[in-house]
Amino acid sequence: MAVAGIRSYVQRPPEGDYAAIVIGSGMSGLTCAALMAREGQRALVLERHYTAGGFTHVFRRGDYEWDVGIHYIGEVHRPESLLASVFRYLTDDKLEWADMGEVYDRIVFGDERFELHAGVDAFSRHLCEQFPSAADRRAIDRYVRLIRETSRAYRSYAMEKALPAPVSRLAGGLLRRRFLRFGGRTTRDVLDGLTDNPKLKGVLTGQYGDYGLPPGQSAFGMHALLAGHYMRGAAFPVGGSSRIAETIAAVIDSAGGVILTKAEVERILIEKSTAVGVKMTDGRELRAPLVISSAGVANTFGRLIARDDRERLGLAGLQDRVDPSWxxxxLYLGFRQTAEELGLQKANYWIYPEGGFDHDANVRAYLADPEREFPVVYISFPSAKDPDWESRYPGRATIDVITLAPYEWFARWEGTRWHRRGQDYEAFKQRLTDRLLDVLYRYEPQLRGKLDHCEMSTPLSTRHFVNYSRGEIYGLAHSPQRFAQRFLRPKTPVRRLWLTGQDITTAGIAGAAASGLLTLSAVRGKDYFRRFA
Ligand SMILES: Cc1cc2nc3c(=O)[nH]c(=O)nc-3n(C[C@H](O)[C@H](O)[C@H](O)COP(=O)(O)OP(=O)(O)OC[C@H]3O[C@@H](n4cnc5c(N)ncnc54)[C@H](O)[C@@H]3O)c2cc1C
Known part of the structure; x- marks a missing residue:
């Protein structure tokens, strides 16, 4: 079905002049292009995948559709929030959100269950019911306050990234300090200072899969932003994640801009020290006065800039300063019954080993022996969350099941092609599939025998479709080292080349949208956040 503002590069290459070339059509690239469109400027968004949206894209098989990188988003369902206001602006108020209700996450350790309730008071109250001792209640109270303070301090930390170099040199340290005080330490370190109760720490960090690093390795800053983001509940896009790119594309289109799919950039063209455009993989050169890359720092500095330029401009090795995320x-599952008939709820599951409150220890054991219990299994019920689902896919339900898996386990099939990776690859996937299904059936036993479609994506799928060469789930790892880096900002040493995307802020739709605002703020020298505050 044709969507206004999205078309194939192969069928019709771009025409005319554009104010900017944006590499990648993920949430961040879309944000930049839509902000420009709102100011009457034409942006050309180049996307290598056959579909637009980056991690907001969906894929379809027969009677089913699955969201790849969106399961729930905080704040958007609260009309007064900054994020809701940003989305209204970017989509011309055409995107609706379905509130997930009171419980958004269920955290499970074997048979022990905890629920995260929407609303700061409800969140604390329900946790305190399960951790009633005075010491635990005090720790929960201090935890919530610390989440709030660290999240608030992020604003000036992030805005510092948009400042011109001389101002940043003068005031940067001060603007970053308040966030880094707790945000720059590991999550484990900060929580150890709040409580000695391992179970409470395990529950409070039960969403760590949302940023992909266990407490001993993750920055508390990322944890605080994530926990704070969801603390007032969460929502899902009505009509599925593809509605995000569709509604934003219409805004980009209204100013004469376009998103071209199957449009892979091979090189950023640099003359002296200025970016002048891009060279596509088919050899065509496209020029524009501004180039914005949302393709990730590793791609942009490591692959899209020619080696000579990299070395000449002091960019060599920059991307190696932070590890890739895991x-x-x-697992994408389809059932021939509705979510209601199957008794599926909206709240996600985070499933951990029985008594396995030490997430770092679980991860270590799993990395040493893949047959050990999964350190985390995340389960989402998209068809239960989307009120429009039944009108699009009547009588069907879908479930996503995710676990962490290091790229190294799959590296030996790197040279093979999608769908033709061989028997041993399929057997490895089947083993993981069976084990993940066992976990699902343990908690939703009524599903046994009802599975109609089952398909597994691996890190090689992430590499193939979204161009993360190590199959990274969230770009660069959200470690304390990452938050210490000053080069993760929109401005690059190359004139007229700007970065955007989750790597310069944080993972998540909110992080990616914020990166778009940040990039335009840096490019234009004005605060785009102020408009929505
Ligand atoms: C499994 C999973 C679940 C997630 N769940 C949630 C969730 O529930 N809630 C939430 O808020 N966030 C979630 N996230 C995170 C969120 O989806 C991402 O952080 C966010 O979408 C990243 O946006 P981005 O624009 O920075 O990058 P991307 O979405 O990765 O976009 C970058 C784009 O650049 C394109 N590209 C790369 N190289 C080139 C090239 N050479 N030429 C042209 N195009 C190129 C890629 O194909 C891609 O489309 C999840 C992510 C994953 C992987």
């Missing part, structure tokens, strides 16, 4: 496997 990779994942995803």
């Amino acid at each position: 990779a994942h496997v995803g």
Whole structure:
């Protein structure tokens, strides 16, 4: 079905002049292009995948559709929030959100269950019911306050990234300090200072899969932003994740801009020290006065800039200063009954080993022996969350099951092609599939015998479709080292080349949208956040 503002590069290459070339059509690239469109400027968004949206894209098989990188988003369902206001602006108020209700996450350790309730008071109250001792209640109270303070301090930390170099040199340290005080330490370190109760720590960090690093390795800053983002509940796009790119594309289109799919950039063209355009993989050169890359720091500095330019401009090795995030496997399941008939709820599951409150220890054991219990299994019920689902896919339900899986386990099939990776690859996937299904059936036993479609994505799928060469689930790892880096900002040493995307802010739709605002703020020298505050 044709969608206004999205078309194939192969069928019709771009025409005319554009104010900017944006590499990648993920949430961040779309944000930049739509902000420009709102100011009457034509942006050309180049996307290598056959579909637009980056991790907001969906894929379809017969009677089913699955969202790849969106399961729930915080804040958007609260009309007064900054994020809701940003989305209204980017989509011309054409995107609706379905509130997930009171419980958004269920955290499970074997048979022990905890629920995260929407609303700061409800969140604390329900946790305190399960952790009633005075010491635990005090720790929960201090935890919630610390989440709020660290999240608030992020604003000036992030805005510093948009400042011109001389101002940043003068005031940068001060603007970053408040966030880094707790945000720059590991999550484990900060929580150790709040409580000695391992179970409470395990529950409070039970969403760590949302940023992909266990407490001993993750920055508390990322944890605080994530926990704070969801603390007032979460929502799902009505009509599925593809509605995000569709509604934003219409805004880009209204100013004469376009998103071209199957349009892979091979090189950023640099003359002296200025970016002048891009060279496509078919050899065509496209020029524009501004180039914005949302393809990730590793791609942009490591692959899209020619080696000579990299070395000449001091970019060599920059991307190696922070490790890539982990990779994942995803199980996409389809059932020939509705979510209601199957008794599926909206709230996600985070499933951990029985008594396995030490997430770092679980991860270590799993990395040493893949047959050990999964350190985390995430389960989402998209068809239960989307009120429009039944009108599009009547009588069907879908479930996503995800666990972490290091890229190294799959590296030996790197040279093979999608769908033709061989018997041993299929057997490895089947083993993981069977084990993940066992976990699902343990918690939703009524599903046994009802599975109609089952498909697994691996880190090689992430590499193939979204161009993360190590199958990274969230770009660069959200470690304390990452938050210490000053080069993760929109401005690059190359004139007229700007970065955007989750790597310069944080993973998540909110992080990616914020990166778009940040990039335009840096490019234009004005605060785009102010408009929505
Ligand atoms: C499994 C999973 C679940 C997630 N769940 C959630 C969730 O529930 N809630 C939430 O808020 N966030 C979630 N996220 C995170 C969120 O989806 C991402 O952080 C966000 O979408 C990243 O946006 P981005 O624009 O920075 O990058 P991307 O979406 O990765 O976009 C970058 C784009 O650049 C394109 N590209 C790369 N190289 C080139 C090239 N050479 N030429 C042209 N195009 C190129 C890629 O194909 C891609 O489309 C999830 C992510 C994953 C992987």
